Amino acid sequence: xxxxxxxxxxxxxxxxxxxxxxxxxxxxxxxxxxxxxxxxxxxxxxxxxxxxxxxxxxxxxxxxxxxxxxxxxxxxxxxxxxxxxxxxxxxxxxxxxxxxxxxxxxxxx
Numbered sequence: 001x002x003x004x005x006x007x008x009x010x011x012x013x014x015x016x017x018x019x020x021x022x023x024x025x026x027x028x029x030x031x032x033x034x035x036x037x038x039x040x041x042x043x044x045x046x047x048x049x050x051x052x053x054x055x056x057x058x059x060x061x062x063x064x065x066x067x068x069x070x071x072x073x074x075x076x077x078x079x080x081x082x083x084x085x086x087x088x089x090x091x092x093x094x095x096x097x098x099x100x101x102x103x104x105x106x107x108x109x
Contacts, residue, residue: 008015015022
């Protein structure tokens with residue numbers, strides 16, 4: 001910025017003598033720089049806009065889903081099932097009967 005001020009001070013007589021030409025060149029170079037920059041950054045701007053749109057769609061999908069999936073009921077009936085041990089018939093569990101391993105004095109587990 002200091003260089004620009006020094007340049008204008010050194011050429012102030014030229015700028016003051018022809019202000020219309022100076023303003024014309026300033027508008028041409030300033031506008032040209034803006035157009036070139038806009039053209040070069042158009043792809044980046046479009047990319048960012050598409051990413052924002054995709055994120056918005058993902059957020060809408062996630063809000064539409066349930067918080068926790070519903071659990072399906074088991075197809076195996078758990079009430080009234082018993083484990084059958086073929087090699088130890090005394091260990092058959094029966095409702096209301098204490099298992100042999102639970103009895104006092106039974107050392108066999």
